[in-house]
Amino acid sequence: MKIYPTSIIHITLSILFLLIPSTYGFSQEKSRVAILPFEAREVSQSESQVITELFETALVKTGVYNIIEQNQIEAIAEAQAYSLSGCVDDSCAVEVGKLLSAELIVIGTISKVGNKYIANSKIIDVALGKNIKADSVSADNLAEMTETKISFLAFKLAGLTYSENGNEQIASNFGEIYVGTDPPGAEVFVNGMRRGTSPMVVEKIPFGQVVVNVKKGNMVAEGSITINSSDLIELDLKLEVALGRLFIKSNDQNLIVSLDERDLGVLGSGIFRDIGTGEHILSLRGEGMYYEERITIDEGKKDNY
Numbered sequence: 001m002k003i004y005p006t007s008i009i010h011i012t013l014s015i016l017f018l019l020i021p022s023t024y025g026f027s028q029e030k031s032r033v034a035i036l037p038f039e040a041r042e043v044s045q046s047e048s049q050v051i052t053e054l055f056e057t058a059l060v061k062t063g064v065y066n067i068i069e070q071n072q073i074e075a076i077a078e079a080q081a082y083s084l085s086g087c088v089d090d091s092c093a094v095e096v097g098k099l100l101s102a103e104l105i106v107i108g109t110i111s112k113v114g115n116k117y118i119a120n121s122k123i124i125d126v127a128l129g130k131n132i133k134a135d136s137v138s139a140d141n142l143a144e145m146t147e148t149k150i151s152f153l154a155f156k157l158a159g160l161t162y163s164e165n166g167n168e169q170i171a172s173n174f175g176e177i178y179v180g181t182d183p184p185g186a187e188v189f190v191n192g193m194r195r196g197t198s199p200m201v202v203e204k205i206p207f208g209q210v211v212v213n214v215k216k217g218n219m220v221a222e223g224s225i226t227i228n229s230s231d232l233i234e235l236d237l238k239l240e241v242a243l244g245r246l247f248i249k250s251n252d253q254n255l256i257v258s259l260d261e262r263d264l265g266v267l268g269s270g271i272f273r274d275i276g277t278g279e280h281i282l283s284l285r286g287e288g289m290y291y292e293e294r295i296t297i298d299e300g301k302k303d304n305y
Contacts, residue, residue, distance in 0.1 A: 029196045030066040034073055034102040035059065038119070039088045041111035047142065051110050051119065051150050058154035059106075063204055064195075065158070068100060076100055090124055090131060097126035104132075104194060106157070110145075117145040119153055125194060132192055133157055159193050162206050171206035175227035178202075179212060180236045186216035201232070218242050218278045242277040244297045248284070255286040 035056050040048035053070070060067050077084050080099055087096055088107055097105035108121030122134035135156045139145035155161055155170045162171050179188050181198040188195050188202065190212055195202045198214060205227055212223045212235055219239035227233065248257065248270040255267040259280050264272050267284070277297045284291040 029200060030064065031103045031194050031196060032068060032101065033059070033065040033104045033106060033123075034068045034097060034100045035070070035106040036073075036084055036087055036093060036096065036108075037070075038108040038110045038121070039086075041109055043110055043112050043117070048110050051146060052108075054146055054150045055108070055119075055121070055154050058151035059158060061151075062155055062158035062160055064160070065104070068102060073100060090129070093124050094126055094129050097124065102126055116140060117142055117149075119145065119150055121153055121157060123157055123193075132194070133159075159191055160204060160206060162208060173207045173230070174204045175207065175230055176201055176203050176232045177205060177210070177212065177225070177227070178232055178234045179214065180234070181214050181216070181221065182236070182238045183216065183219075186214040186219070186221075186237075186239060189213040189215070212237070214239060218276045220277075243273075244275045244277055246272040246275045246282075246297070248272075250284070252286055252289070255284045255289070258283045258285070 035052065038048050038052045038055070056067060056070065059065060073084070076099065077096070082096070082099060084096065087093060088109065090107075093105045093107045097103075103126055105124050105126055106121060107124065108119060111118045111120075117139045118136060119138075120134070120136040122131050124130065125132045135153060137145075137149040137153045137156075139149045152161075152170065156168070160171050161168050163169075177190070178201050179198050181188075184198055186198045188198050188200060190202055190205060191210060192213075202212075207227050209224065209226055212225070214221050214237050216239055218241055220242045221237035221239045223235050223237050225233060225235060246259070248267060250267060250270065253267050253270075257264045257267055257272065259272075259275065259282055261281070261283075275297060279294060279296050282291075282293055282295050
């Protein structure tokens with residue numbers, strides 16, 4: 001960011017996005033997922049390794065993801081002279097995910113607090129660079145953690161559990177959704193979890209209300225359906241450019257506003273509508289003043305700069 005004095009500027013970005021429905025085709029693919037070794041906290045390294053391996057096995061059994069095996073991860077990391085030790089935060093996980101060509105990456109911790117064992121884990125979308133789902137389980141002893149709880153955590157992160165009378169259980173009834181988009185080639189998210197690229201059949205979706213979001217570049221669409229049988233449900237969505245509003249506050253209303261080197265005009269009230277989502281270069285200029293910054297407008301989110 002480059003700032004050349006005078007005005008105090010406060011920028012607020014508020015986003016609107018459009019939906020609609022259309023298209024056909026077929027393809028099945030599972031997101032490529034890497035699981036990093038769980039960090040050991042007040043437990044031995046060998047216990048942590050066993051729990052990581054059991055979690056990986058359980059996640060494979062969900063059938064939701066294409067899991068990169070641990071020996072592949074270690075071989076790639078070693079070839080790139082990259083250490084996986086201590087990689088437990090989002091930014092490090094994203095870097096490792098790129099290294100492994102993974103779409104999603106899982107990091108976690110296994111801790112012992114008093115007599116309780118606690119496993120925390122989260123899934124990070126490598127392209128988005130952010131956590132998309134997190135959960136945890138606890139056990140009264142190591143045997144309970146290894147025999148049942150760590151497997152349950154994997155099913156929770158795969159979106160294969162449901163709640164009934166306040167108790168969360170692994171789902172046993174599933175449906176399928178064919179997701180087609182116009183144009184094709186959109187990322188498909190089911191209840192916030194990335195499941196592949198359109199057109200595709202999304203399998204193993206627990207009964208209940210389901211929200212499907214699709215995204216390609218700065219185009220988006222959304223659909224909501226209820227699954228109450230094993231029959232295949234078709235959902236066709238037409239993507240539209242996600243548009244947002246750029247709101248800038250300044251004590252100088254005569255500043256000239258530019259976005260990606262295109263003049264939007266004088267600041268005035270500070271509201272500029274129909275701005276495409278994604279990254280932009282914002283610049284403000286006036287007498288004795290120049291301001292420039294790379295900004296990102298996200299769907300359905302307010303950003304402050």
